[in-house]
């Protein structure tokens with residue numbers, strides 16, 4: 142036995158960490174995976190709105206401790222302290238994801254070349270191309286199980302094979318939306334989803350119950366890395382997952398190479414586990430946080446941060462919801478979360494200039510969703526009301542009772558450019574229950590985002606008008622302190638160590654046996670949900686590590 146506990150220590154057993162664990166252990170590499178959350182299996186899933194989205198069964202606890210703080214810019218002091226958020230357990234955020242499984246477009250990977258620069262912007266090209274990732278997108282789609290029909294989307298990027306499953310059947314509300322979109326001439330198509338339209342890989346076909354996002358699927362028809370890759374990897378003796386294990390520091394040896402990870406168990410006892418390679422895959426906020434916490438003589442500002450790049454270029458795209466009320470019942474709560482979409486106004490699929498607009502990148506519009514994150518009745522009461530309807534009393538109750546069954550929702554997904562001044566560092570004052578400083582997010586929307594939203598909201602508004610909506614409301618820009626998972630930049634990839642943290646294989650420039658995998662490594666967040674690109678990147682990195690291992694480069 143060597144002096145190491147494992148060949149590879151992975152922090153986080155979510156989407157990226159789970160894929161890496163499966164790929165590396167399949168190749169005979171011994172992995173210890175540290176997961177902050179508890180073990181959970183699909184036997185514990187339930188269609189219980191109170192337990193899941195409201196009381197956060199699969200989200201981090203305790204929900205009453207500070208998770209991060211927020212301020213709009215460098216000149217302000219901390220304005221808000223935010224508590225619990227994010228998925229945990231085997232699958233992480235992926236366990237309760239909405240299963241919309243998009244590829245980024247080729248333009249995203251050469252964002253600066255295609256879109257240029259915005260004021261105070263930090264848009265750069267990625268050091269990898271869409272073609273590099275294409276086989277790994279395919280692998281993700283086959284392993285996790287994606288249904289879709291790319292032939293209906295005129296803007297779908299080039300692909301080698303069709304989706305492994307045909308799309309799910311559109312519900313009545315979706316067909317209603319699709320008719321209106323067609324009349325507008327916008328080429329609607331089914332959003333690719335990790336939803337079994339047929340029995341797939343030992344899991345059942347979808348039953349259209351509508352309890353996807355914020356839940357685990359009780360019949361396992363929704364694919365996630367927990368159910369697929371992690372479940373398979375757990376049968377391999379090369380993998381050991383340590384649950385309730387929160388990493389607090391990546392340690393380094395005298396040469397400044399990663400040596401292992403210090404973590405705290407549920408009894409708050411501290412342990413140290415060593416590995417030849419350390420991979421951080423703890424979702425963008427915690428990956429960045431852990432690097433900043435990992436201070437040593439060699440790295441006084443956090444591991445792999447001697448050039449001050451960790452935490453910079455933070456950006457998050459907004460997702461807003463425009464609601465339409467109809468005369469007839471729509472029952473939009475029925476059916477899986479991925480619905481149909483309009484892609485015409487995203488990325489370089491169109492030219493904003495031709496519309497007299499001054500923004501870049503655009504976004505997409507989906508319908509006919511349920512309003513809210515999960516779309517169940519309790520959450521619906523959180524929805525804004527249209528002008529003239531009070532949000533209390535009998536009139537409100539009558540309105541809500543009717544609107545819940547007679548509405549559908551359009552989500553407008555914007556694309557936020559990275560900015561030089563927006564970043565994540567450690568809060569100088571606020572600490573968590575472990576006594577560690579929490580991450581501080583300095584962020585506000587770029588001015589072009591409001592223009593982008595106004596343009597897309599108008600397009601969605603016109604679709605509702607065509608569909609005969611009685612009332613249309615909502616669609617405001619979100620609060621910049623409500624973080625979502627469509628964010629990146631803070632450990633971004635690049636060729637140049639003076640303006641990036643990791644190289645094209647997510648290997649840090651400053652510590653060659655340390656990798657950071659997840660959306661924090663995206664230089665730009667793209668116009669689509671990030672999950673499939675996080676997954677594809679994890680397969681790409683695993684492939685690199687396996688090849689290096691074969692050459693004897695990484696485990697010597």
Ligand SMILES: Cc1cc2nc3c(=O)[nH]c(=O)nc-3n(C[C@H](O)[C@H](O)[C@H](O)COP(=O)(O)OP(=O)(O)OC[C@H]3O[C@@H](n4cnc5c(N)ncnc54)[C@H](O)[C@@H]3O)c2cc1C
Pocket residue numbers: 152153154155156157158175176177178227228229230231232233234235237238239240241242243354355386387388389422423424425427428431514626627658659660670671672673675
């Ligand atoms: C409600 C919701 C809906 C979503 N819907 C979609 C969607 O429809 N489509 C899409 O593309 N994306 C969606 N996403 C985003 C998608 O799930 C994420 O992009 C993806 O899971 C990120 O993968 P990751 O491996 O980086 O992080 P995660 O999957 O979150 O995994 C990170 C893991 O690290 C663990 N961890 C964190 N810190 C530590 C620590 N210090 N020590 C040990 N373990 C730690 C966490 O507990 C977690 O298990 C959604 C996210 C949410 C929250």
Ligand code: SF4
Pocket residue numbers: 336337346347348349350351352353357358359360361362363476477478
């Ligand atoms: S709609 Fe389908 S995939 Fe979603 S939770 Fe229900 S059965 Fe599962």
